[in-house]
Amino acid sequence: MDKFKKIDVEQLNIVDENGTVRxxxxxxxxxxxxxxxxxDILPGHRQSDPIAGMMFYNTEGDETGGLIYGSKKDEDGNYTTSGSLTFDQYKQxxxxxxxHNEENGKKNYGFSIYDRPNTNLREDIIKDKEIRDxxxxENEKIQELNKLWEGNVRRAFMGKNGDGDVIVQxxxxxxxxxxxxxxxxxxxxRMEFLDGEGNVLYKLPPEE
Known part of the structure; x- marks a missing residue:
């Protein structure tokens, strides 16, 4: 068996015994x-982003999440840097x-969980294009698109925003x-309880 102490490559695929990329x-x-x-459900997606990383695939060869990270800096010294680790729902x-996202010292980072519908994302994207075309x-399109993507929402977030506030939402x-x-x-x-319109119903400590 060949043994290497160091390998320089631009891309490395790990496959199973059937040749499926994992x-x-x-x-x-x-x-x-x-x-x-x-x-390819999103042609051109990510292709111009300044990122490297790894992608995960299930036994069917579907992308199921991954780790990406990268940064860029212009000639004036302005910079952005980011990193993301995700795990996907089946075919979603x-x-x-x-x-983590940072732009010229302003940072946002944290952990999120999402709801996804029990649909196939590839089929949803096809339906989205059919509606738009x-x-x-325009009103009918908006209504149908809202219905199509209903259920794709962030349910919880724990992290720190660009203002320096630590939040659990x-x-x-x-x-x-x-x-x-x-x-x-x-x-x-502080702690706030809100209604579905974003109005604060109850607050701790209570307002004086």
Whole structure:
């Protein structure tokens, strides 16, 4: 058996005994497409992003999440950097994500969980294009698109925002925040209960 102490490659595919790719390691010149049912469901997606990382695939060869990271800096010294680790629902988008985003010192990072419908994302994207290309009115298109993508919402987030606030936020099935716990940049804690319209129903400490 060959043994290597060091290998320099631009892309590495880990396959199972049937030849199905189960893991890809890649640089920013070899970013893999988003594959479901053997098809690239989002042509051009990620291809120009300054990222490297790894992608995970199930036994059917569908993408099921991955780790991506990267950064860019312009001639004036402005920079952005980011990283994301995701795990996807079967034939859908991510349901768990840990991410970090920074732009010129302003940082957002945390952990999120999502709801996804029990549908095939590839088929949903096809339906989305059919609706957008139809001759229906803009209002009808919006209604149908909202119905199509219903159920794709973030349900919980724990992290820190660009203002320096540490947040735990729980949302309802429509993605509307309903409970929010915060320790702000001044170390002042608060807890809020909200209705579906974003109005605060109850707050701790209560307003004087």
């Amino acid at each position: 893991l890809k390691l890649f640089n920013n010149q070899n970013i893999p497409p988003a594959i479901i049912d053997g098809e 988008d991510q349901v768990v994500q840990m991410e 139809s001759k229906k009115s 729980l949302s309802d099935s429509k993605g509307e925040p309903r409970i929010r716990m915060v320790v702000d940049q001044y170390d002042t804690p």
